[in-house]
Amino acid sequence: MSLFRADSYSPDDMVMHPRHQAMQPVLVQLIQQLRACESVEAGVDFQRALLTRLLEVEKDRWEFKRAVTRMRNGKQPHREVPELQSGRDPADIATWRFEHDVCERLARQLRSVGDALAWRVFGFHRPFILALCRNQSPGPMYGKAGLAAELEHFERACKEDGAFALLHDLTNCLRIGDMTVWDGVHPPRTEEIKTNPKNSRSVQLRRINQARAAVLDGGPLPGDNASELLYDLDLPLRTHLDVLRDALERAATDGIYATPVPGSRALFVVDQYACAQHGMSSEQFNERHQHAVDGALQRAGIAACREDYNIHVTSLDSTARDPLRVPWANYPLHPVACARLIGDYAVATVETSGPVLTRLLQATGLDARWVRPPGNADLQQGEVIMEIHQQEQLRSVTLPGGLTMTPGWTLQMRRSELDRYLMELLQPGSWSAGIKHVLAARRPGRPWPHYRNEHEIWV
Numbered sequence: 001m002s003l004f005r006a007d008s009y010s011p012d013d014m015v016m017h018p019r020h021q022a023m024q025p026v027l028v029q030l031i032q033q034l035r036a037c038e039s040v041e042a043g044v045d046f047q048r049a050l051l052t053r054l055l056e057v058e059k060d061r062w063e064f065k066r067a068v069t070r071m072r073n074g075k076q077p078h079r080e081v082p083e084l085q086s087g088r089d090p091a092d093i094a095t096w097r098f099e100h101d102v103c104e105r106l107a108r109q110l111r112s113v114g115d116a117l118a119w120r121v122f123g124f125h126r127p128f129i130l131a132l133c134r135n136q137s138p139g140p141m142y143g144k145a146g147l148a149a150e151l152e153h154f155e156r157a158c159k160e161d162g163a164f165a166l167l168h169d170l171t172n173c174l175r176i177g178d179m180t181v182w183d184g185v186h187p188p189r190t191e192e193i194k195t196n197p198k199n200s201r202s203v204q205l206r207r208i209n210q211a212r213a214a215v216l217d218g219g220p221l222p223g224d225n226a227s228e229l230l231y232d233l234d235l236p237l238r239t240h241l242d243v244l245r246d247a248l249e250r251a252a253t254d255g256i257y258a259t260p261v262p263g264s265r266a267l268f269v270v271d272q273y274a275c276a277q278h279g280m281s282s283e284q285f286n287e288r289h290q291h292a293v294d295g296a297l298q299r300a301g302i303a304a305c306r307e308d309y310n311i312h313v314t315s316l317d318s319t320a321r322d323p324l325r326v327p328w329a330n331y332p333l334h335p336v337a338c339a340r341l342i343g344d345y346a347v348a349t350v351e352t353s354g355p356v357l358t359r360l361l362q363a364t365g366l367d368a369r370w371v372r373p374p375g376n377a378d379l380q381q382g383e384v385i386m387e388i389h390q391q392e393q394l395r396s397v398t399l400p401g402g403l404t405m406t407p408g409w410t411l412q413m414r415r416s417e418l419d420r421y422l423m424e425l426l427q428p429g430s431w432s433a434g435i436k437h438v439l440a441a442r443r444p445g446r447p448w449p450h451y452r453n454e455h456e457i458w459v
Contacts, residue, residue, distance in 0.1 A: 009098050011317070015272065015344055017102050018085040023109060026053060027339035030113045031329045034120070035459060040164045046117065047154075050170055051141075054110045058142035061103035067096045107140065108320035109342050114170035115320060116329035121166055121180075122188070124330070124455040127230045130448050131211035132190065133323035134222045135175035138168070149195045150178050157181050173323040176222060177208045187216060221448065231447030233437050237457055238427040241332055243267060248337045248346060255280060258292035260300035263421075263428035264356045268293055268349045271340065302353035308374035311385070312351035313422045315341050324416060326424060330458040350422040358386060364432040379415045386413040390439055411439055 014020060030050060037043045060082045067077035071093045086102075088095040122128040141147055150167065157165040157179075164182045168174040177190035190211065192204045213219035220226040243261050247269045250257040255275035258268040268289075275285060297303040302310060319328060319342045328341040340346035354370040361368040367389040379385070388411040421431050434449060441447075 009094075011344070013086075013098070014102060014105065017098075019099075019102050019106065020343065023106050024339050024343055024345065027109060027113065027329075027342055028335045030110075031116070031335040031338055034113065034117055034329065035335070037120075040158070040162075043117070043121065043164055044158045047114075047167055047170060050110060050114055050117075051167070054107060054114075054170065055142050057103050057106045057110065058140045061100055061107060061140065062142055064096055064100035064103060068093060068100060071096060105317070108172065111170065111172045112320040112327045112342055113329050115173045115323075115327035118166060118171045118174050119327065119330050119458060121164070121182070124458045126450040126454055127215045127448075128188070129173050129323065130230060130450065131214045131221055132168075132174045132176045132180075134211070135207065137172060137323075138175060141169045144169070146178070146193060146195045150193045153191075153193050154179060172320040173327075175323065176211050177204065187212075225446065227444070228446040228448065229443075231438070231441075231443070231449045233434050233449050233451055235430065235433055235437060235451055236453045237451035238430040239457060240425040240427060241457070244269075244331070244348065244425055245333055245337070248333060248340075248348070251346060252337070252340075254278075256285070256288050256292050258296035260296055261350070261425060263352075263426075263431070264300060264302055264360050265350055265352045265422060265425075266293070266296040266300040266302060267425075268296065268351070269346060271346045273340070273345055297351070302351065302356050305353070305355075305374075309354045309370070309372075310351055311354060311372075311379065311418065312349055313419050314347065314349040315423075316344055316347045316349075325419075326458060332457070332459050350425070352418075352422060354385060360428060361388070361432055361435070364429075364436075366432060366435060382414060384412045384414060385418060387411065388413065388435065388439070411435070 030046075030053070033046050033049065037046055063078075063081045067081045070077055077090070077096065081096075082099075084090055084095065084099060086095065086098060088098065090096075119129065147169075150169070154165045154167055157163045161183070163184070166174070166180045168176075168178055168180070174180070178193040180188050180190045182188050190208045192208060207222040210219065210222040214221045214230055218229065221228040221230065240261055240263075243259065244267065247257050247259055247267055248271070251269040251271040252274055255278050256268075256270055258266065261267050270289065280288070294303065297306065315328070318325070328338045329335075331338060331341075333341075337346065341348065354372055358368045358370040369387050369389070370385070371387050372383070372385040390411070420426065430451075434451070438447065438449060
């Protein structure tokens with residue numbers, strides 16, 4: 001639970017904090033180190049470096065939380081509390097809440113690089129992530145009761161057994177089990193590390209076994225619904241990520257850049273470093289941003305009825321929040337660009353129009369209809385935004401949070417499916433082919449689809 005109060009600071013305050021700024025070169029160095037890993041030893045050394053950074057941040061976060069608690073009780077912050085770097089009033093409890101929230105965000109940024117390691121060691125095979133993310137988000141590592149046992153097991157696996165072990169607590173996306181081990185012979189093995197070997201956590205062990213069976217044997221995904229299954233689209237993934245790379249490079253020079261993207265989309269990128277170098281005032285920024293956005297929307301053909309039917313996704317403060325999103329450090333971008341996206345010094349937004357996107361799918365032969373009522377309210381979890389009809393009867397198939405094939409002949413599209421189309425900049429042909437593949441399969445249950453060649457897309 002965050003200690004943040006909306007009236008205590010703005011997003012600009014966060015990115016101007018010295019701690020937040022100092023994390024940028026750290027992220028760049030970690031991403032470079034990760035991409036240079038080509039051996040077990042290098043991967044282990046990377047985790048040790050990431051662990052050191054994460055524990056430092058989480059220790060400070062814990063101390064700031066303790067200071068807030070003391071001030072709530074009418075006491076002064078304790079002597080061990082880290083030095084304030086924000087220049088704010090130390091007598092104001094909001095100052096200490098602010099410091100806590102800065103550390104919370106920095107911990108997520110570090111974990112996002114851990115997510116990139118997880119994707120890499122699993123060969124960018126999305127089913128492993130889809131299977132192992134199905135738990136609540138892990139808590140902080142600092143102060144965790146079983147941390148010493150996990151670290152001991154980690155070192156033993158790497159040094160004595162000659163295996164490669166991945167600590168799940170260094171990530172946000174691996175939420176089942178404590179560690180996954182590769183021995184070079186068998187498929188990766190996820191383990192639950194117990195401080196007391198006599199203690200048995202049957203629920204966690206069952207979820208570990210479910211995740212393994214889902215990926216290797218086609219069994220149901222972890223959870224209470226046995227109809228949720230991984231689904232191989234048997235199709236290549238194609239993207240327009242080159243457009244994102246070019247847009248980030250332009251924004252790093254100009255401060256603001258917007259462009260249409262094939263598939264009824266517009267991409268807007270803001271680089272705060274470049275805006276500051278140009279000395280833009282708030283009025284100048286707003287004017288230039290609005291001009292760039294309006295132009296991109298017009299060229300994308302999605303400017304009409306924007307307030308009623310347009311939907312967007314953004315990178316702003318999204319890192320390590322959604323375990324289904326590919327981490328920025330895995331995008332085929334320069335490490336500096338990845339770090340800026342992780343730290344919100346560069347912000348990417350992708351927007352589309354529901355009715356226009358529906359017409360695009362209709363042009364491919366899909367009987368698609370936009371069903372979301374007009375209005376600019378945020379999308380709700382599970383909200384149906386589009387329906388795709390089939391003339392013949394279909395069995396019930398549902399993609400949770402993405403696509404749902406209701407009994408009869410309707411495929412329903414939900415938020416996460418559109419999120420992937422926008423944020424990963426899928427080529428429209430690749431996306432529509434995937435939808436057709438799901439429709440044609442007539443597979444009962446709730447499949448989670450994935451493409452086959454993602455190792456060719458991500459870094």
